[in-house]
Amino acid sequence: MTVSDVEHDAMRRALALARRGPRGVNPQVGAVILSPSGDILAEGWHHGAGTPHAEVDALSQLSPGQAHAATAVVTLEPCNHTGRTGPCSLALIDAGVARVIYGLDDPNPRASGGAERMRAAGLSVVGGVLADDGVAQLRDWLTVQELGRPHVTVKWAQSLDGRAAASDGTSQWITGPAARADVHRRRSEADAIIAGTGTVLADDPALTARTEDGGLYDHQPLPVVLGARATPDEAAVRRHPVPPLFVSDHDLHALLQTLRERGVQRVFVEGGPTVASAFVRAGLADEVLAYIAPVLLGGRRLALGDLGVDTIGDARRLTVASIDRLGDDLLVVANPEHTAPRSALGHPAAQKENA
Incomplete structure (x- = not known):
């Protein structure tokens, strides 16, 4: 049949x-x-x-x-x-x-x-x-069913030599307009966006999802600020259309459980090297988005920090899902091997049927 x-x-x-x-x-x-x-x-x-x-x-x-x-x-x-x-x-x-x-x-x-x-x-x-x-x-919903937590995408922008900022800490803008527009579109598809207090204090991001003409997408993610340092009253994130969630506890598993209880299925982590590294190190990154600009910065400000990899055998292996050109930049989408998409839950490649 x-x-x-x-x-x-x-x-x-x-x-x-x-x-x-x-x-x-x-x-x-x-x-x-x-x-x-x-x-x-x-x-x-x-x-x-x-x-x-x-x-x-x-x-x-x-x-x-x-x-x-x-x-x-x-x-x-x-x-x-x-x-x-x-x-x-x-x-x-x-x-x-x-x-x-x-x-x-x-x-x-x-x-x-x-x-x-x-x-x-x-x-x-x-x-x-x-x-x-x-x-x-249904990837996000399936992650919730299988792992009991939201699907997590970790995003960063980097120079060709893997830096997230210049030596003086400036980072706007490493990538060009097409890459930034793609980021905002993906923000609009997320239920929550996470940034660390370091990024909030240094860059004062609004954490909104904006269209190319500067307006707001109809759907806005819940902004989550992670870290012990206080967020100033005048910070842009406090003017977000959705009231922000401030979390001082660094227990990422507990945070994801809290977000799941609030109905969050898709989390977009965009909070700088410290927060991105923490999610990857904890094995909580289901998808990685690396926006790569054709610039060289040198220096020590790497896009990711310590991942607990002491020898090449411990390297975090990824499966590349796609590589796209966005203006002058590249977007590499990859999945850790343990979360690489499967052909179907419970199905071999062939269809299952009763004759």
Whole structure:
């Protein structure tokens, strides 16, 4: 049993629908219901906590019996538990759906098992379809499910010889406008942005996400200032649209737990060499963004400090995900080997199905 081109197209549509839903504690999920002839009968997505899941949202648009013998295409395995809403797997069974195509296995043990329930009821079920796209779209939520903490991106800008600042401490601007615009776009996609008090006192950053014309993105990350030194009352970060969180405790695991409890899934660490090094040294960097400018500075102001690497065998190995040119600068995106993206949770490269 194979997955048709029409079903692949429906999965791409479901992934696009999923992005309409809010990012938060619950995953963004999309669903498309296909008729036996392959026409789209209904579409749905999860609109937020407490609302119908994507499958039920789509089914609600159909009249009784209209989903009989249909195919449901869903980005995440239909759930198998009762919370604020009932099990989506049961809703699909009761609607008379004959076939279910889904992207990722649900990693939450409380919600997983929907695929097996539907198979036991006689439905044809295929998992792992466009799983790489699903992992990329749900990376932050998956990190929370697997590791119990938000997904952490550590960013820095450096000269070609690895310096974050000149000998006198000046660092604005190492990179050019295109790189800075990319940083602000990524800030706007984060739930929280972390900077150390050293950076706040030296550079007085606003920690906002700004558009190229100087305006503010609609979504602004929660600014987090980490360190024992006091932040002046007149500091720019205190005028941030979102009230800042000031944290004097250097326990990064506790900080991430606090942020998770506040619904944060994506953390952007941009706080200078000390804070960046601390996250990398603690093994808490899931993604590294290194913006590299074609300038030479020399000196001792390295982009990263001590990582606890005393010998080459202890080096922090990374897997390069992409290298992009931004104006005159380069952006290298890399993942520590222990957090490199996988093809799919619980799936081999091939699709899993019942014949």
